Amino acid sequence: MGFLIRTAFWFSLVLLLLPLGTGPDGENSVSPLQAIFAAREAVGDIAGICERKPDVCETGKAAMQTIGVRARESARIAYEALDQQFGKPDTATQTGSVPEVHNDQVVQPVAPAN
16 A cells, blocks of 8 residues: 555656646646655655554554465465476486485595696
């Protein structure tokens, strides 16, 4: 939700900065400086909503927790489904670049050829 608010804020700020001419019927449009000050006040007002209406913040917090739990559960289900489909190791393909080493063997480093 915060992402959407920030996105809308920045998008509206960009839209306010673009038209530098006059508005309809020759009226002066909002200057970029006025837009920045108005945006600053809007962000301050949005930040203070939890002080004015704590129930809005509590509801938002509960909604975000519910969304998080559902997303985590959906990711777990998707992971299990993909693991059943693609989780088996591919034993048919072998690479020749790294030899198999057992725990009781010591691998000696090979000196580079000059």
